[in-house]
Amino acid sequence: MKKFLSMLLSVALIAVSIPVAAYAADSDGIVDKHGAKTYLGPSSAWGAEWNEASFREVTNKKVSFTGNLTIKAGDIKDVEVMGSGSKLTVSGGTMGKIDCDGTAEIKGGTMSGVNASNGLTLTSGTIKGDVETGQKVTVNGKITIYGSVTAQDIEVTSSSGAYISGALKAGNSVSLNNQNAKIKEIDGQNMAELNLKSYKGSLPTISNMLTINVDGSSAVTASGKIKAGKLVIAQKGEFTTNYPLEIDTLTGPGTLSYTAGKLTIHNAITDKPLFSFINPVRSGITAFKADRGVLTGDEPMIYDYELEKKASGDYEDFVLTSTLKEGVTLSNSSLYLEKGKSATIQTTIKPAFSEFADGTKLVWELHGDTSAFTISPNNEKRSCTVTASGNGTGKATLVAYLVDSRGTRLADYKSDYCILTTGSASQSFGGSLSLDTSAVTVGKGNVYYVLAMTDSTSAPSAMSYNSEIAVVGKPSAYNKDGKKGWLYPVTGVSKGQVTIDIGGQKMIVTVAAGCIVVDTSFYTMGPGGKYYIGVKFYGLDRKGLNVHSANSCTTVNYAGKDQKGTDLYLVEAGAEGTGYVIFETSSGQSVQTQVVVASGVVPHGVSGRMVAIT
Numbered sequence: 001m002k003k004f005l006s007m008l009l010s011v012a013l014i015a016v017s018i019p020v021a022a023y024a025a026d027s028d029g030i031v032d033k034h035g036a037k038t039y040l041g042p043s044s045a046w047g048a049e050w051n052e053a054s055f056r057e058v059t060n061k062k063v064s065f066t067g068n069l070t071i072k073a074g075d076i077k078d079v080e081v082m083g084s085g086s087k088l089t090v091s092g093g094t095m096g097k098i099d100c101d102g103t104a105e106i107k108g109g110t111m112s113g114v115n116a117s118n119g120l121t122l123t124s125g126t127i128k129g130d131v132e133t134g135q136k137v138t139v140n141g142k143i144t145i146y147g148s149v150t151a152q153d154i155e156v157t158s159s160s161g162a163y164i165s166g167a168l169k170a171g172n173s174v175s176l177n178n179q180n181a182k183i184k185e186i187d188g189q190n191m192a193e194l195n196l197k198s199y200k201g202s203l204p205t206i207s208n209m210l211t212i213n214v215d216g217s218s219a220v221t222a223s224g225k226i227k228a229g230k231l232v233i234a235q236k237g238e239f240t241t242n243y244p245l246e247i248d249t250l251t252g253p254g255t256l257s258y259t260a261g262k263l264t265i266h267n268a269i270t271d272k273p274l275f276s277f278i279n280p281v282r283s284g285i286t287a288f289k290a291d292r293g294v295l296t297g298d299e300p301m302i303y304d305y306e307l308e309k310k311a312s313g314d315y316e317d318f319v320l321t322s323t324l325k326e327g328v329t330l331s332n333s334s335l336y337l338e339k340g341k342s343a344t345i346q347t348t349i350k351p352a353f354s355e356f357a358d359g360t361k362l363v364w365e366l367h368g369d370t371s372a373f374t375i376s377p378n379n380e381k382r383s384c385t386v387t388a389s390g391n392g393t394g395k396a397t398l399v400a401y402l403v404d405s406r407g408t409r410l411a412d413y414k415s416d417y418c419i420l421t422t423g424s425a426s427q428s429f430g431g432s433l434s435l436d437t438s439a440v441t442v443g444k445g446n447v448y449y450v451l452a453m454t455d456s457t458s459a460p461s462a463m464s465y466n467s468e469i470a471v472v473g474k475p476s477a478y479n480k481d482g483k484k485g486w487l488y489p490v491t492g493v494s495k496g497q498v499t500i501d502i503g504g505q506k507m508i509v510t511v512a513a514g515c516i517v518v519d520t521s522f523y524t525m526g527p528g529g530k531y532y533i534g535v536k537f538y539g540l541d542r543k544g545l546n547v548h549s550a551n552s553c554t555t556v557n558y559a560g561k562d563q564k565g566t567d568l569y570l571v572e573a574g575a576e577g578t579g580y581v582i583f584e585t586s587s588g589q590s591v592q593t594q595v596v597v598a599s600g601v602v603p604h605g606v607s608g609r610m611v612a613i614t
Contacts, residue, residue, distance in 0.1 A: 028068040031058065031076060031093065038074030038093075040065070062096075071095065071109065079111075084118065090125065097129070106143065112550065113147065120151070122162070126588070129550045129580065130166070139164075139181065146582060146590050147550070156181050165590065168204075176203075188228075196220055201371065214239050214254060219370055221394070231256075233273055240368050242278065242395070252300070257367045257397065260320070263288035265295065274301045276367045278397050280333060280419060281305075283322050289315040303401065304414045326350045327413030328362070328400045336421050336504065337373070337388035344385045345418055347400060353382065359405025368396035372422050388422050394506075396420045421504065433460060436483075439508040441611045442470070442492040443515035443538025451478055452502045453485040460503025462488055469496040470509045492538075512613035514539030516591075518583055519566075521608030524596040529573040529603060532559060533581060533593055534566040540614055542567060546584040553577035553597045573597040587614045 028043045034050065038059040045054035063069075064080040070089045071079065078096040081088045086102035093109045104116035106125050113129030114120065120133050123141030130147035131137065137151040139162050148166030154174045156162065160181040167185035168174055170192040179201035186194060188209035196203075198217045205223055206212070211230040214220060214237040222241035231247045233239050233254030240257040246264045250256070252273030256263075260277045265288060275287065287307060292314055299307055304327075305320040331346040347362065364377045364384045373396050376385040386398060401415030436451040452460055452475070459475045473489040490500055492511035500507045519534040533556075535545075542558075547569055549556045559570040571581055576597050584590035591610035 028070065029065050030070045030072060031063060031074055032072040033074045038076055043070070088116070107141075128582065128584075144588070146584070146592065147580065156183070165592070190229075212239075216254070221369055238367060240278065250300075255367060256300075261286045261288070264315075265290040267291070267294055269295060269298050269300055272301050274303075276397055276399065277417075278368050278395055278419065281320055283320055285320050286317045287320050289317050292316050303409065303411075322414070324412070324414035327410075328402060328416045330398075330400060330416040330418050332418045335386065335418055337386065339388050339422065342385055342387040344383050345398065347382045347416075349382065349402075356402070357404065360410070361403050361405075361407075363401055363403050363409075365399045365401075366396055367399065368420075369394035370396060372396055373398075373420055386418075386420060394422065422506065433503045433505055435502060435505045435507055437507055439510070440490075441510045441512060441515065441613060442490070443512050443517075443540070443613070444492050444494060446515065446517070446536075446538040447489050447491045448509075449487050449489055450500070450502070450507055451483060451485050451487055452505070453483055454503070455484060459486045462500070462502040464490075465499045465501065466496070467493070469494055469498040469511050470500065472500050472502070510613075512539070514544075514585070514614040516540060516545060516583060516585065516612050518591050518593060518610040518612075519607055520593050521606050521610055522594045522596075523571070523603070523605035524598065524601050525573050525603040526599055526601055527573055527575060527597055529597070531571045531573075531595075531603070531605070532562075532568045533571060534562070534568055535583065536566055540585065544586045544614070546586075547581070548584075549579055549581055550592070551577060551579035554579035554581065554595045556581045571595055583610075583612060585612050585614045589613055 029040060030043050030046050031038060031040050032046060037057055039055040040058045040063055041055035058076050060075055060077060062077045066082045068087045069081050071093050073092045076095045079098045081100040084101050086100065088100045088104040090106050091108045095111045097112050098114045100116040103119045104114060105121040106114065107123045108125045110126045114127055115132045117134055119135040120131065120137045122137065122139045122143045124143050127145045131145060131149040133151045135151065136153040137149055138155045139160050140157040142161040145164045148169055149164060150169040152172045154168050154170050156176050162181040164183045167187045168183060169187045169189060171189060173193050173195060174186055175195040175197060176199050177197040179199060183204040185205040185207060187207050188194065190208045191210055193211035193213060194206065194209050195213045196218045197215050200219050202221045202223050206226050209228040212228050214233045216234040216236040219238040222243055225243045226241065227246040230249045231239065232251045233256060235253050237254035238257060242259060244262045245258055248267040250265055250269045250273055252271040255274045255276050257276040257278050259279045260281045287302065304324055305322045307318045308321045310317045310319055329348045335343055337343060362382050364375055366373060366375055372389065372394055374387045374389045375398065398418045398420055399415055402410040402413050404410060433452060433454045436453060440448050442448050462472045464470055464472050470490055470492050475486040475488045478485050478487040488502060490509055495511055495513045497508065497510045500509055515538050517536045523531050525531055547556055553574050555572050557570050559568040561567055576599060579595040581593045581595060582590050589612040591612045
């Protein structure tokens, strides 16, 4: 990765054209406005009485500068800052692509892209394209990036409120300690590690990560399927996922909360991670599977159960077994709670609690989406009141178990658990059921079809928590491409956010006043090739959409409508390279289609449902 970035940056610098406007500086330079025009001049001249001879007008021109440069305001084209020890600071203005040999700090302004060889700090402003550096990027403010961020190291700090519509691509490390940043994806390119520090809440999509480190003060929830080289969960740390998890090596001693049967280990389990299941389990259920012969005694901690190894093709299934009869039994195995509502869970303890040794205590723990619920144990009544706090949406597991006077768990006595779900108990569905979508954005009048995957011959009941925002229609049976279930139409009615409940499973629907839906996320073609991208408009006039290509290897123009009324945009390929067609609404939100132009390729692409709202 390092060699690739180095080569990429070198090529970018060689390709810089001769500047339209240049200033040979004997001190730090400043670009700023004077009157209605934009000027470049030394910092000493800006602090004195205006003398036009000391400045060069650069309005709508390219700026090249050797040394430290500050851009405060004005309208210019591309910016080139030369010198490995140089520093570029941008606090305002509108400009094209930035290329800097040294370091750069973006504190404001609007630009089409940023490339800084020796590192970047991103605090505020708008970057319409990609961000690249061969060193470190620090994101520590509310900045908007409509492209990807590529660097050796990327750090998103606690003060961040950033929006990044592309991926964070790192060759060495990504560090997150704040969940307020909105990031589409983190791509480790099979080389980087992800460090989660005091991070609580949902993660972006994670792909190609070599290592994921969860520290002891983090409680994180995955937002999709994860495949990684190594997952390390420190003591008191927790990693929760409702999705399949495929790991080479899993290291504890923190807690992994997951759905039994959806974990695959290829290499080893070390340091005794604690497994907590977020679905009901019993003897005979497969806890996880591993490559044949790789686990030889280094198994995880699973309270109440032992593991029985069974061969299954190239894998070994680790099946739960238990003979424990005495201990804790809860009054509820599952509980659905509406926002703000509470319920009390009682315990039955056998033998009678009075027969246990002095100092024995009942302990309650909450695992999973802990932001969705609060618990209040009552030690005298040996019960626990659970409240849906409304700070999260999803599931959690409430566990009760016995400890001795020193706080050590009584391993010879079983614990029990209750699966907590936000929503209505009347919407629960008795069979196996999952939705193919957990969250979706639609425009007013836009219909989205969600698939409830189940073998049931009867359709699960469905409801909208607020039919004034979105409604769910009559389902139809579905059985295609290996997926079977019921297809439900969900229609946006008015602006807002609402929960759609299908058989106890939840989907969050955001309805925008207007939105666009772009049908292609990626396409590859040869030089001179053509491709049509389809765009559907909901509550938004086409004139309010800004469509442009971020790179010179592609051009894009409106091409009319097809027979179904979908608006088409013609993308034409020029020279080889990677381009982006950006669709930006009047509110500044955008989505982009990546276009790769390469000789000798067979044209192909990836369809998608990319949404930008107003």
